[in-house]
Amino acid sequence: MVEKLREAILERSRQPLLEFIQELHPADAAEQLAQLTPEHVAAFIELIGPSEALFAFEFVPFELQKETLGQLPRSILQQLISLMSPDDRADLVEELDEESRERLLALLLKAERQNILKLITYPEDSAGAYMTTDYAFLHPDVPTREALNQLRLQAPRKETIYYVYVVDHSRRLTGIVSLEDLIMAKPDQPVAEIMHANVISVRVDEDIEQVTKEMTHYDFLAMPVVDPDLRLVGIITYDDIFDVMNEEATEDMYLLANLDTDEKITTSLPQSVKLRVPWLLVNLCTALLASYTVSVFSETISRFVVLASLMPIVAGLGGNAGTQSLTVVVRALALGEMKFKGNSRVLLKQIGVGLFSGLICGLIMAGIAFLWYGNVWLSLILWMAMTANLILAGLFGAMVPITLRRLKLDPALGSSVFVTMATDTGGFLAFLGLSHLLLDHLLGSL
Amino acid sequence: MVEKLREAILERSRQPLLEFIQELHPADAAEQLAQLTPEHVAAFIELIGPSEALFAFEFVPFELQKETLGQLPRSILQQLISLMSPDDRADLVEELDEESRERLLALLLKAERQNILKLITYPEDSAGAYMTTDYAFLHPDVPTREALNQLRLQAPRKETIYYVYVVDHSRRLTGIVSLEDLIMAKPDQPVAEIMHANVISVRVDEDIEQVTKEMTHYDFLAMPVVDPDLRLVGIITYDDIFDVMNEEATEDMYLLANLDTDEKITTSLPQSVKLRVPWLLVNLCTALLASYTVSVFSETISRFVVLASLMPIVAGLGGNAGTQSLTVVVRALALGEMKFKGNSRVLLKQIGVGLFSGLICGLIMAGIAFLWYGNVWLSLILWMAMTANLILAGLFGAMVPITLRRLKLDPALGSSVFVTMATDTGGFLAFLGLSHLLLDHLLGSL
Numbered sequence: 001m002v003e004k005l006r007e008a009i010l011e012r013s014r015q016p017l018l019e020f021i022q023e024l025h026p027a028d029a030a031e032q033l034a035q036l037t038p039e040h041v042a043a044f045i046e047l048i049g050p051s052e053a054l055f056a057f058e059f060v061p062f063e064l065q066k067e068t069l070g071q072l073p074r075s076i077l078q079q080l081i082s083l084m085s086p087d088d089r090a091d092l093v094e095e096l097d098e099e100s101r102e103r104l105l106a107l108l109l110k111a112e113r114q115n116i117l118k119l120i121t122y123p124e125d126s127a128g129a130y131m132t133t134d135y136a137f138l139h140p141d142v143p144t145r146e147a148l149n150q151l152r153l154q155a156p157r158k159e160t161i162y163y164v165y166v167v168d169h170s171r172r173l174t175g176i177v178s179l180e181d182l183i184m185a186k187p188d189q190p191v192a193e194i195m196h197a198n199v200i201s202v203r204v205d206e207d208i209e210q211v212t213k214e215m216t217h218y219d220f221l222a223m224p225v226v227d228p229d230l231r232l233v234g235i236i237t238y239d240d241i242f243d244v245m246n247e248e249a250t251e252d253m254y255l256l257a258n259l260d261t262d263e264k265i266t267t268s269l270p271q272s273v274k275l276r277v278p279w280l281l282v283n284l285c286t287a288l289l290a291s292y293t294v295s296v297f298s299e300t301i302s303r304f305v306v307l308a309s310l311m312p313i314v315a316g317l318g319g320n321a322g323t324q325s326l327t328v329v330v331r332a333l334a335l336g337e338m339k340f341k342g343n344s345r346v347l348l349k350q351i352g353v354g355l356f357s358g359l360i361c362g363l364i365m366a367g368i369a370f371l372w373y374g375n376v377w378l379s380l381i382l383w384m385a386m387t388a389n390l391i392l393a394g395l396f397g398a399m400v401p402i403t404l405r406r407l408k409l410d411p412a413l414g415s416s417v418f419v420t421m422a423t424d425t426g427g428f429l430a431f432l433g434l435s436h437l438l439l440d441h442l443l444g445s446l
Numbered sequence: 447m448v449e450k451l452r453e454a455i456l457e458r459s460r461q462p463l464l465e466f467i468q469e470l471h472p473a474d475a476a477e478q479l480a481q482l483t484p485e486h487v488a489a490f491i492e493l494i495g496p497s498e499a500l501f502a503f504e505f506v507p508f509e510l511q512k513e514t515l516g517q518l519p520r521s522i523l524q525q526l527i528s529l530m531s532p533d534d535r536a537d538l539v540e541e542l543d544e545e546s547r548e549r550l551l552a553l554l555l556k557a558e559r560q561n562i563l564k565l566i567t568y569p570e571d572s573a574g575a576y577m578t579t580d581y582a583f584l585h586p587d588v589p590t591r592e593a594l595n596q597l598r599l600q601a602p603r604k605e606t607i608y609y610v611y612v613v614d615h616s617r618r619l620t621g622i623v624s625l626e627d628l629i630m631a632k633p634d635q636p637v638a639e640i641m642h643a644n645v646i647s648v649r650v651d652e653d654i655e656q657v658t659k660e661m662t663h664y665d666f667l668a669m670p671v672v673d674p675d676l677r678l679v680g681i682i683t684y685d686d687i688f689d690v691m692n693e694e695a696t697e698d699m700y701l702l703a704n705l706d707t708d709e710k711i712t713t714s715l716p717q718s719v720k721l722r723v724p725w726l727l728v729n730l731c732t733a734l735l736a737s738y739t740v741s742v743f744s745e746t747i748s749r750f751v752v753l754a755s756l757m758p759i760v761a762g763l764g765g766n767a768g769t770q771s772l773t774v775v776v777r778a779l780a781l782g783e784m785k786f787k788g789n790s791r792v793l794l795k796q797i798g799v800g801l802f803s804g805l806i807c808g809l810i811m812a813g814i815a816f817l818w819y820g821n822v823w824l825s826l827i828l829w830m831a832m833t834a835n836l837i838l839a840g841l842f843g844a845m846v847p848i849t850l851r852r853l854k855l856d857p858a859l860g861s862s863v864f865v866t867m868a869t870d871t872g873g874f875l876a877f878l879g880l881s882h883l884l885l886d887h888l889l890g891s892l
Contacts, residue, residue: 025646027664152630161626162608162667179625180607184598200471216692218473219685221608221667238684239665242691246662249695250777256699257773258766265778269795273802276770280807283766287759288814294755301747301754308747308754309740312761313733316870319765320704320729324722327703331696332711349715356719361726368734424762 002035009036009043017048021056030059038064042071050080058088065092070100078107085159086112087132087234090119127211128204130244131225131234136161140174140192144185151179159237163222166195171231173199173224201226204233211236212244213336252334255412256327258283282414286421290315293425297432304442306373307435310382313365314431318389318423321357325350325397326419333401333411347398354394355387362386377441385431389423396422448481455482455489463494467502476505484510488517496526504534511538516546524553531605532558533578533680536565573657574650576690577671577680582607586620586638590631597625605683609668612641617677619645619670647672650679657682658690659782698780701858702773704729728860732867736761739871743878750888752819753881756828759811760877764835764869767803771796771843772865779847779857793844800840801833808832823887831877835869842868 008016021029033041033056041064045053057065057080069077069092081089081104093101093116105113115133122128136158138147147164155161164182166175175195185194201224202211215223215238225234251261260275267275294301294311301307329346332338338346365386366379400418401411435442454462467475479487479502487510491499503511503526515523515538527535527550539547539562551559561579568574582604584593593610601607610628612621621641631640647670648657661669661684671680697707706721713721740747740757747753775792778784784792811832812825842865847857881888 023644025644025664148629155626155630179629180601183594183625183629184601198469198471216685216688218471219688221684238667238688239662241688242662242665242684245688245691245695246781249691249699250781253695253699253702253773253777257702257769259770259773263774265774265783265792269798269802272795272799273806276767276799277803277806279770280763280766280803281810283763284759284807284811287762290762291755291759294758295752298751298755302751305744305748305751305754306741308751308757309737309744311754312740312758312870312874313730313737315758316733316736316866317726317729320726320866321722323703324705324725327699327705328709328711331699335692335696337711346711349718352715353718353722356715357723357726360719360723361730364727365730420762420766424758428758 002032005032005044006036006040009040009047012043012047014047017044018052021048021052024056026055027059029056033057033060034064038067038071041068045072045080046076050076050083054080054083058084062092062095066095066100069096069104074107077104081107082109082112085132085134086115086119087130087134090116094120122204125208126204127202127206127208127223127225127236128234130208130211130240131204131236132159133234134159135222135224135232135235136164137167137232138164138177138191140166140168140190140195142191143188144182144191144194145187147177147182147191151182159235160222163220163224163235165199165224165232165235166191167232173201173226173230173232175199176224199224201230201232202236203228208244209248209334212241212248215241216245217336248334251410252330252412255410255414256323256330256416258414258416282417283420286417286424289421290424290428293428294432297428297436300432300436300439303439304435306375306378307432310369310378311428311431314382314385314389315424315427317361317365317386318393318427319420321354321390322393322397322419322423323416325353325394326401326415329398329401330412330415333405343402347395347402350394350398351391352394354390354392354397358387358390359383361390375442377438381431381434381438381442385427385434388430389427392426393419393423448478451478451490452482452486455486455493458489458493460493463490464498467494467498470502472501473505475502479503479506480510484513484517487514491518491526492522496522496529500526500529504530508538508541512541512546515542515550520553523550527553528555528558531578531580532561532565533576533580536562540566568650571654572650573648573652573654573669573671573682574680576654576657576686577650577682578605579680580605581668581670581678581681582610583613583678584610584623584637586612586614586636586641588637589634590628590637590640591633593623593628593637597628605681606668609666609681611645611670611678611681612637613678619647619672619676619678621645622670645670647676647678648682649674654682654690655694655780658687658694661687662691663782694780697856698776698858701856701860702769702776702862704860704862728863729866732863732870735867736870736874739874740878743874743882746878746882746885749885750881752821752824753878756815756824757874757877760828760831760835761870761873763807763811763832764839764873765866767800767836768839768843768865768869769862771799771840772847772861775844775847776858776861779851789848793841793848796840796844797837798840800836800838800843804833804836805829807836821888823884824881827877827880827884827888831873831880834876835873838872839865839869 136151136154151161162179164177165173168174175197176199177191177195181194204225204227211223222235222237224232227233254261258279263272263275362383366383369382370379396419400415404413405411582597582600597607608625610623611619612623614620621643622645623637623641627640650671650673657669668681668683670678673679700707704725709718709721808829812829815828816825846861846864851857
């Protein structure tokens with residue numbers, strides 16, 4: 001399919017290109033376009049015209065969008081940029097270098113330019129950065145018949161007309177009416193009579209993660225965004241939330257695995273190495289601490305070398321249990337399932353889970369060790385050390401993310417480093433420390 | 447607020463309850479109801495009537511829904527169940543015990559009963575299990591004016607009327623038209639003229655994960671679900687996808703952390719212990735393998751006990767690097783970012799990242815060890831062993847999820863167990879094995 005597309009572009013034959021764009025969903029057309037060079041995409045847009053190319057172009061990956069813009073003649077570029085939805089346009093402009101940005105802004109109308117400059121000033125993770133200003137709105141006193149006419153006029157330029165916002169003369173948000181409500185109402189009923197007055201909205205500086213929680217809580221198709229004076233400034237739609245949910249899940253998984261959130265499966269090898277090594281070095285520091293703990297007991301180990309082969313079990317199982325508690329708590333925090341007052345209950349429960357899992361797994365391991373080495377004291381020490389370390393795992397697994405959240409940091413950030421440090425060092429300390437104290441018994445009953 | 451609610455229920459005063467339900471969004475009302483006993487929720491429904499209570503009741507947690515049903519008088523129960531949307535109703539019936547299910551089904555009309563029985567037969571993760579049968583539809587030959595009238599009649603019973611499906615006389619899906627298209631069209635234009643004919647749909651037995659990928663790819667508000675004869679049987683809406691996306695992210699994070707997907711932050715302590723211990727025991731088996739590897743070299747360790755304190759560093763860093771590669775690959779597979787043919791490239795890249803990170807981190811660690819112990823051979827062995835183990839980490843981190851996917855299993859399932867096993871055992875084997883081979887050098891240069 002790409003081959004035919006490339007051919008048609010090279011032959012400059014418009015008809016097959018128009019068929020291509022009309023037959024495919026824009027998202028699918030964009031996937032094909034993404035396999036072309038920026039020059040070819042630019043030629044494609046020139047051939048079929050900016051308005052036909054628009055929807056597919058908005059689905060094209062960012063990098064290719066940027067490079068394609070550089071290849072377009074001035075007039076086509078101007079049309080395309082003017083047609084783009086304000087949020088996509090602002091995202092694109094934000095990514096451009098200073099020079100391209102100036103050149104592009106110069107092509108736009110003053111109002112469009114101001115709109116972009118305003119949109120790109122919102123902080124990266126705020127509602128403002130994700131919203132579009134293409135929302136449909138009405139005034140409360142229009143009859144629904146007239147309202148539908150107004151929507152027909154607004155529709156082509158709006159992200160959605162299924163939720164329509166009712167604003168007063170100073171654009172303050174006073175109500176919401178769905179398109180369904182409008183077509184169900186009597187034609188001469190004023191909008192004010194059928195609208196819902198208690199509109200749930202978010203502030204433009206609200207964290208997008210919080211917006212996501214609210215939209216999924218209410219199952220909203222769109223969420224209105226207001227400024228500090230409660231004036232409507234934009235909307236966030238369900239498809240933005242699809243993207244945010246994927247981004248957030250990726251972020252949490254990456255932070256738990258000590259990965260930089262900039263890494264992707266397509267990141268180049270040198271770049272991946274650059275992004276991962278700093279995290280590995282952080283891990284190395286905690287490993288050095290664990291190593292130091294072991295070295296303190298080297299005298300004990302040299303007298304009873306079995307300890308060296310059993311100590312990784314104590315540390316390893318603790319690490320696993322710590323990751324379990326950590327993951328449950330991080331996920332619950334991300335999904336908003338944990339209330340602030342519930343923190344101490346969660347902490348106690350994770351410690352309790354550690355205690356009982358430790359008693360069970362420790363006992364099983366003690367049994368295995370007894371079969372292996374026939375040393376009661378060794379088994380007893382293993383049991384105690386594993387139980388202690390799994391309690392520590394539960395404690396740190398819950399405490400670290402809760403503390404990070406209290407400090408207004410991401411609960412997943414670096415948390416696994418802390419937890420592993422606790423379970424490695426704690427595991428070695430408990431196991432080797434007890435062995436050191438009870439060394440005479442250990443050696444005596446051999 | 448809950449207190450006032452409880453009071454009004456006990457006093458059986460209808461007015462404040464009606465105000466409560468009309469003022470709050472159903473999702474918020476449900477949050478308040480969730481704090482009451484099933485008896486009180488049942489009394490609430492009786493007082494305000496099933497049709498007023500319906501929307502909030504559909505947001506109430508499953509367990510409470512089930513228990514409330516048992517408290518309702520027959521006639522109210524019948525009304526409430528008939529009003530519920532078919533997918534919510536089917537989900538609820540599926541959870542009931544045999545006896546309650548029979549009693550409830552007996553209250554329904556034959557058509558409703560058959561609908562439920564059909565919905566609950568779809569496999570748990572299929573499109574059929576998530577869809578609703580409350581979709582709006584039209585025939586292709588109606589003029590849009592008439593189409594809007596038909597929609598007005600259908601609307602109150604439909605999940606959404608923003609996407610309307612066009613079906614032929616045997617209900618085969620032939621087109622889709624949005625409510626926006628309909629209100630923009632000329633009143634006497636037939637639907638067939640304005641509809642989009644190339645409808646993207648999913649099969650009723652399609653995996654919901656795949657459906658999610660397609661809906662987020664196309665930014666659809668709803669996805670039509672068809673049977674093997676291409677007849678429309680239901681739709682999946684964007685809010686279902688919100689839930690699925692959260693569930694899937696949780697599942698992947700849990701599987702990577704060796705957690706049972708049934709565990710929640712609210713799971714009781716004994717239940718958590720029961721769910722976690724089996725995974726910890728699996729981990730124990732891999733730890734035993736690592737421990738055995740160490741025990742093979744106990745003679746070497748007892749002659750040069752420094753090895754015992756350095757070996758956890760080699761294994762630990764490998765585990766961390768393995769988790770990094772594993773997480774990147776699992777996430778890319780989940781988001782559909784990896785094409786089948788790209789597998790070997792991904793594998794090679796992760797091995798390459800392991801090689802270079804290993805060379806860098808290993809060299810740094812070799813330097814630290816030299817400052818610590820002043821033994822060139824020890825530093826050299828550390829460097830080699832860490833590099834080898836990080837290569838192994840990249841190899842297993844990529845290979846395990848790719849292999850699981852090829853076997854049609856979840857790429858995250860148990861994958862971290864395999865990777866940890868490889869990096870623990872491999873790390874000890876590389877470090878202690880090299881030390882064993884070069885022991886004379888190690889001891890000689892002390």
